[in-house]
Amino acid sequence: MSESLAPTTTTAARGGMADPAERQRLMSGVDEEPGSAKPDAILKVDNIVRQFGGITAVDVGHLEVQRGLITALIGPNGAGKTTFFNLITGFDRPTTAGKGAHWSFDGATLDRTSASRVAKSGMVRTFQLTKALSRMTVMDNMMLGAQNQEGEKLAKSLFRPFWGNQEKQVEEKAVSLLERFKLLEKRTDYAGSLSGGQRKLLEMARALMSDPKMIMLDEPMAGVNPALTQSLLGHIQSLRDEGTTVLFVEHDMHVVRHISDWVVVMAEGRIVAEGPADTVMSNQAVIDAYLGAHHDTDLGSDEVLSEESLTQIEQEVAAEQAHREEEHRS
Numbered sequence: 210m211s212e213s214l215a216p217t218t219t220t221a222a223r224g225g226m227a228d229p230a231e232r233q234r235l236m237s238g239v240d241e242e243p244g245s246a247k248p249d250a251i252l253k254v255d256n257i258v259r260q261f262g263g264i265t266a267v268d269v270g271h272l273e274v275q276r277g278l279i280t281a282l283i284g285p286n287g288a289g290k291t292t293f294f295n296l297i298t299g300f301d302r303p304t305t306a307g308k309g310a311h312w313s314f315d316g317a318t319l320d321r322t323s324a325s326r327v328a329k330s331g332m333v334r335t336f337q338l339t340k341a342l343s344r345m346t347v348m349d350n351m352m353l354g355a356q357n358q359e360g361e362k363l364a365k366s367l368f369r370p371f372w373g374n375q376e377k378q379v380e381e382k383a384v385s386l387l388e389r390f391k392l393l394e395k396r397t398d399y400a401g402s403l404s405g406g407q408r409k410l411l412e413m414a415r416a417l418m419s420d421p422k423m424i425m426l427d428e429p430m431a432g433v434n435p436a437l438t439q440s441l442l443g444h445i446q447s448l449r450d451e452g453t454t455v456l457f458v459e460h461d462m463h464v465v466r467h468i469s470d471w472v473v474v475m476a477e478g479r480i481v482a483e484g485p486a487d488t489v490m491s492n493q494a495v496i497d498a499y500l501g502a503h504h505d506t507d508l509g510s511d512e513v514l515s516e517e518s519l520t521q522i523e524q525e526v527a528a529e530q531a532h533r534e535e536e537h538r539s
């Protein structure tokens with residue numbers, strides 16, 4: 210169950226699907242096949258290929274993401290999930306750019322669109338706190354979030370008098386989001402002083418400053434302690450319930466199973482399976498491609514909110530991170 214949280218005006222006006230039965234009904238007729246058509250797709254992707262030298266990191270023929278739901282993008286390390294996020298948000302260019310690559314968001318073509326224009330169209334991803342952002346206060350981070358920018362560009366824009374008459378409104382919105390994410394008393398603290406979980410909350414709150422139609426979260430639970438895991442899960446579900454589409458990459462299967470309405474599986478750059486979490490996780494292609502490496506993980510349990518499961522999630526994520534850091538070093 211999601212926490213009861215005050216919706217922002219814009220998301221509330223959108224009208225969400227808080228009823229699980231309604232969500233299930235909506236997707237019940239959808240083929241559980243890679244690239245299946247959705248009843249009301251907010252994102253449609255065709256022929257996106259990205260090669261790095263001889264490696265094909267992404268090779269997605271067709272993908273549709275349903276509006277108003279939580280869709281998880283899962284897959285083993287190196288499957289191409291982050292590269293795919295970078296491509297569709299304008300932070301990287303497909304090798305097939307100009308050669309058949311095409312994607313659209315809420316009806317608007319994004320093939321040649323810059324990252325800031327993608328964000329303005331309503332598809333917003335969260336960003337980790339860069340060094341520059343860590344040295345700014347929580348409130349300053351929020352004010353910059355309203356601009357749909359990221360990283361160093363945000364820091365530069367601080368020096369521009371861009372708000373004009375809107376400043377008060379923007380500030381009120383920041384305060385209300387900080388309140389919602391229980392960060393208001395940290396508003397004057399440096400963002401760098403926040404705990405791992407609080408940083409994730411700030412990243413999410415900052416992304417919401419621009420009222421996105423779809424929020425994209427890259428491993429929202431990584432490095433988050435059990436107490437805040439619950440809170441983050443609640444926030445993600447509330448966003449969906451209010452009408453925001455959520456697309457997230459996550460390694461932890463308990464989290465995926467607990468909050469996803471639909472799961473898309475990538476392996477070696479391709480979409481290899483799609484469906485509701487229960488079905489996807491018993492799909493042999495998925496077990497072979499991904500879960501085979503985690504056969505000791507309990508995939509049958511939905512007890513994500515128990516202390517034991519939360520500790521397990523934390524340990525799994527920490528182990529994954531340590532493993533990836535090791536791989537990067539070698």
Ligand SMILES: Nc1ncnc2c1ncn2[C@@H]1O[C@H](COP(=O)(O)OP(=O)(O)OP(=O)(O)O)[C@@H](O)[C@H]1O
Nearest residue numbers: 261264266284285286287288289290291292293533
């Ligand atoms: N800038 C780059 N230069 C060269 N190769 C890259 C680059 N970015 C990604 N790759 C390669 O592309 C493939 C896909 O990587 P990507 O990070 O997108 O996978 P992922 O599914 O997000 O993995 P993880 O779950 O470990 O984050 C990997 O083989 C990776 O080494």
